[in-house]
């Protein structure tokens with residue numbers, strides 16, 4: 001049995017929990033890769049800094065992202081303005097490990113050291129996608145942001161329907177909490193590249209689940225190759 005075939009049979013064993021096949025499906029060898037998985041289970045190193053950060057030229061704050069993601073974001077905000085007449089704003093892009101650590105520790109103190117409670121609100125350092133430089137929390141000009149009310153704004157509705165055209169996915173949708181480990185966040189968009197974003201949008205499943213299917217397809221193709 002080839003390596004591809006044995007991995008394939010491992011992945012297709014139906015009774016396994018999601019996290020077990022993810023151990024082989026997640027592309028964790030490459031933190032600079034567009035599909036690197038960062039969540040409560042798979043963390044990014046405290047020393048990781050994205051290679052090509054720059055300011056995205058969009059209205060808003062905390063606008064740093066990786067080059068390719070920043071370009072996608074600029075394109076997306078311009079299209080939203082042109083097609084829907086809505087001004088989207090950046091709220092929070094790249095966050096260094098140390099700033100996530102500060103936010104987390106502040107939250108931890110405010111809930112008197114209750115780790116479970118703190119983690120309901122803030123991702124522990126190393127488990128936030130914002131450290132990858134591929135993520136942007138998006139708002140709509142003069143609307144409240146970073147709460148679920150944002151999901152009902154025209155800007156949020158446009159962004160969720162169209163983000164894939166610019167390489168982004170809505171990362172934490174309603175009903176995906178058990179898989180992603182995060183509550184519904186209608187503002188949090190992750191860059192994965194245009195081709196991946198289209199496939200993930202069409203599949204309408206969380207990145208975690210899609211990575212398993214995607215890797216399974218690659219392995220099937222490999223196993224079929226004589």
Ligand SMILES: [Zn+2]
Pocket residue numbers: 130135136137187188189
């Ligand atoms: Zn976010």
